[in-house]
């Protein structure tokens with residue numbers, strides 16, 4: 001397990017819970033708006049942080065924090081992800097896993113193993129156009145399988161899409177709605193490139209009214225859709 005970062009406290013990353021955030025290093029996607037390039041691009045990797053110290057910190061937060069979010073990068077790339085999740089569960093934390101959904105077998109293992117309480121899966125683009133945003137030539141079937149797995153409802157989950165209006169239009173977002181039809185929660189995330197450390201500084205924020213309008217239309221496909 002390679003950790004690239006630790007955020008010691010967040011009120012915003014686990015629905016309804018206080019949490020710490022662990023950032024794993026390495027990702028198989030290259031989204032142009034990525035806010036964590038130091039976890040994605042090997043030439044930009046920063047020093048890894050100590051797992052021992054991180055676990056000691058969390059041990060001291062038992063009873064003070066509700067949860068731990070494991071994010072990336074892509075956490076499912078880490079071979080020993082289940083071992084970490086077991087340790088977090090033994091400490092009594094609720095566990096949220098953020099994933100790009102490209103490793104459905106791993107996702108299955110941690111869900112049926114009871115190692116995660118909440119999964120947030122990024123939906124980068126309509127399945128038919130995935131590479132436009134992921135910027136890698138990978139098969140889309142694993143993404144489809146992860147969507148189907150979460151739709152089974154074995155664990156609480158959300159789907160979410162970062163909306164870069166240079167890459168996705170309304171038609172694309174409605175196509176995503178079709179891809180995740182029946183989902184409980186779907187969030188459109190506003191891209192704020194001016195705050196990002198991303199690799200494409202030319203990206204712009206999009207119009208909030210337009211996004212709200214699209215979220216309303218997506219309500220046909222999912223139980224809840226909103227902008228954040």
Ligand code: SF4
Nearest residue numbers: 027029030031034073
């Ligand atoms: S999947 Fe997430 S971490 Fe990986 S490149 Fe895309 S935005 Fe960055």
